[in-house]
Every structure is written in structure tokens, then in C-alpha cells.
Amino acid sequence: MSQRSPAIQATDVEKAFGSTRAVAGATLRVDRGQLVALLGPSGSGKTTLLRVIAGFEAPDAGTVEIGGRRVAGDDAWEEPDRRRIGMVFQDGALFPHLTIAGNVGFGGPRPGRVEDCLDLVGLADRAKDFPHELSGGERQRVALARALAPEPEVVLLDEPFASLDAGLRLALREEVAQILRSAGASALLVTHDQEEALSLADAVSVMRDGAVAQAGTPEEVYGRPASRWVAEFLGDADVLPGRASEGVVDCELGRFPAERWLGGAVEVVLRPESLAISASAGRSDAIEALVVGRSFYGHDQLVRLELPSGLRLRSRSLGFPVWHEGDRVRIRVEGPVNVLAAQAG
Secondary structure: OOOOOEEEEEEEEEEEEOOEEEEEEEEEEEEOOOEEEEEOOOOOOHHHHHHHHHOOOOOOEEEEEEOOEEEEEOOEEOOHHHOOEEEEOOOOOOOOOOOHHHHHOOOOOOOOHHHHHHHHOOOHHHOOOOHHHOOHHHHHHHHHHHHHOOOOOEEEEEOOOOOOOHHHHHHHHHHHHHHHHHOOOOEEEEEOOHHHHHHHOOEEEEEEOOEEEEEEOHHHHHHOOOOHHHHHHOOOOEEEEEEEEOOEEEEOOEEEEOOOOOOEEEEEEEOHHHEEEEOOOOOOOOEEEEEEEEEEOOOEEEEEEEOOOOOEEEEEEEOOOOOOOOOEEEEEEOOOEEEEEOOOO
8 A cells, every 4th residue: 555645535436417326436546746547438437536526526425635635525615726636628628819828827826837837848939829829739738737837736637638649649648647747746647548547657547337446556457457347448358267276276278376265166367468379389388279360460469369178369479470370389378367256347
């Protein structure tokens, strides 16, 4: 557990719109100086939870604290403009009639702060320009500068890259993460993009059906998913049946360690990059498989394999050596294996 004090602490938050429960007992923490990604599919409740934290929606139950101050719940309530938050929206939401400096200075930050923030986002030379004179990526950097200018307790970003094309989105999200870290900001990023969340954030909270299904570092949620649903949502994953007893699990690929409390039928979750292919028998733990398909991407390849039982798995590796449909190969596990109770998630 982190020893840092939280910049955001939302506890058991609930929010319904009519008969629809948008947020169902969600708990979320952002430590000071931390960038947390709130990740989930459409309809999972992530934007509603962000709006509750921002004060745009009042929770039906639960509490929200920002910088140690209770701002919602248990009869407490602070309006959004008193919560010391900076907001970055999907479209930037800049004022078209104000210059770039005017947009960043809207709200009256302390003297010199506008210049500091424009310098931080690399747009000091565009202070006198207007939003229509900037590219989409530059406008989003202005929006970030405006969010940072009042020196907020936290910065909330709601799908800030969703409207940009793929190439610009990749470059800008890395810039934004670097800017936030340079500023020492505490930030919560809402996204539906798994790659974005895993590559940028210090921690990831995965939402499903209005609740946080798992929270941890990117390595933890990807490498040790709490359920089959989380595993499959965060990337390619194959599932094999197995049986666990006394800290080990047996499945078609061999024997692996398992939590001692697991017993009986289990699911063995395997990422494609954990499965290695070779042409010869080699090690004794390799088993035979048939190549039934391949997708070649240049830098890597995804090979589809069939085990003697008929079960199909995938292996991701470098683009060479090249495998072809019909090849008889040997496979072995060379990466993490996650063992879950059967039918988990």
C-alpha cells in the first residue's frame, strides 16, 4: 500500500440516473504527484465517476476527498469552482475570442503563471495567437496549460486525445504525460484505450459495470489480472482449463505454481507473448502443436496454434523466424501464467 497521501480519495461512490446505476460502489485513489488512468469500456461508469469527483454530479452515496478535504458525501458539498481542480476536456473547450495567453489566464492565476505554463507546454511563442490558428494537438496543450495555471490540487482529463488522429494522439499523449510529471501534478486520466493507460500511467484503475474491478500498477493489472474479464479486456489472452491442488496447477501445457487456496477446476490465463515456439523438441517441457494461421506485422507476428486436444492458443514473437500454416512445431511457456478460480470474471 502506498505511503503517500492521496490527492483524490473517492470511496464507495454511487450514482444513478433513473433506473440506471452508472456508478455502483466505486473506490478510487490518486496519490500526490501520481498519474492514474481510469480505464474501462463504454458504459462502465468512468466518465460519471470523473464528473462526481469534479463536482459536476452529486453522488447518491459515498464520499469524495480532494487534497484531504471532503468535498462530497456525508452532508459535505463544495461547488466545482472551489475544489481546486483543473479540467481538460476531449475538445479542449478553448474560448475562440481570446488569445492563447487569454485562455490560459482565464480565471486569474498569479502574476507570471501564464508565461510559466505556456513555456511548460512549449507554446510560449504562440501567446498572442488565437485558437483557430493552432493545430489540434497545440490546442490540447493550451487546454492543459489553462488547467495547470491556477495551480490546482488535481488535474482531471476526460478522453483528451480521443478526437485526434492516431499519429498525433500517440505523440501528444506522451508529451502530456511528460508535462504533467514535470509540473509535479496529480492527475486522473479517463480513457477507453488500453495501450494509452498502460503506457502512460503510474497506476491503472479498471472499471466494469460501475465499479473498480482492479487497481494497481500497469504491470500488476496486465500481468496479474484479478479476473478473466480484466485479462481479456487489457489485451490478448487465452484460457486453458486446469486443476489445482496444494499450490500447483496441471493443464495441457504442463504444471505451474498456483495460489495454495485454489483447488479443483481453475482457468489458466496465458498472454501470447508468454508462449515460445521452436522447430525442434529441445527442452523436455515443450509440447507439440500445429500452426493453423499467422498474422505478420513486420516487427512481430501473431501465430495461431492448435494443441493435440484441439484447443487453440496464440503466440506473439519477433517477426522471424517465419512460421507457416501446417508447420509442426514445439511450444513451451516462457512467461507469466495466471491461475484463476474457474468461471472467474
